[in-house]
Amino acid sequence: MQFEPHRIELERVEPFPGESISHFLGRFERANVWTTYQIGRVTGIKAGVSRWKKLYLSPLFPTKQELEVLAELVEVSADRLAEMLPSESQAMKPPGTIYLCAACYTEMPCHLIQWQFKGVNACDRHRLYLLSKCPKCKKTFSAPADWEEGICFHCGKSFFEMVVHQGRVKNAK
Numbered sequence: 001m002q003f004e005p006h007r008i009e010l011e012r013v014e015p016f017p018g019e020s021i022s023h024f025l026g027r028f029e030r031a032n033v034w035t036t037y038q039i040g041r042v043t044g045i046k047a048g049v050s051r052w053k054k055l056y057l058s059p060l061f062p063t064k065q066e067l068e069v070l071a072e073l074v075e076v077s078a079d080r081l082a083e084m085l086p087s088e089s090q091a092m093k094p095p096g097t098i099y100l101c102a103a104c105y106t107e108m109p110c111h112l113i114q115w116q117f118k119g120v121n122a123c124d125r126h127r128l129y130l131l132s133k134c135p136k137c138k139k140t141f142s143a144p145a146d147w148e149e150g151i152c153f154h155c156g157k158s159f160f161e162m163v164v165h166q167g168r169v170k171n172a173k
């Protein structure tokens, strides 16, 4: 162990259901005014933290041991952290493109890990297609870790206003 959790006063961040590791780490950093570098250093995960924030999880998938060390720091169990990740066998979309159901985000301001799963093109709950880029400026979304205000990083359009741009899934089932 490279840090003593009891000596560090940290704000605990409660995970959202289905939240991605990237989104969670971004919130944890902001709540504690910590940098990615600091988290990487005290946990010994080093550059892994910045990869996870970008959802670059392959080929270096987070190990159980890494999650256990991170769990001590963030006071969220390693099992719960594992739920913020795909299973190791789950195929993922390329990490450079981040997906969004703006309707979900309106209800719970959070990036869900399942949106990055290969083959998931629509939100089951809203029956709306996921967005892969901002409907206004057409640029891809920034890493969920940076979704502090729920707006397009490039043009400032709010995620709430993007719901109308999500195509509706026809022919249910």
Ligand SMILES: [Zn+2]
Pocket (backbone or CB within 6 Å): 101, 102, 103, 104, 105, 123, 124, 125, 126, 127
């Ligand atoms: Zn949705």
Ligand SMILES: [Zn+2]
Pocket (backbone or CB within 6 Å): 134, 135, 136, 137, 138, 139, 152, 153, 154, 155, 156, 157
């Ligand atoms: Zn934009």
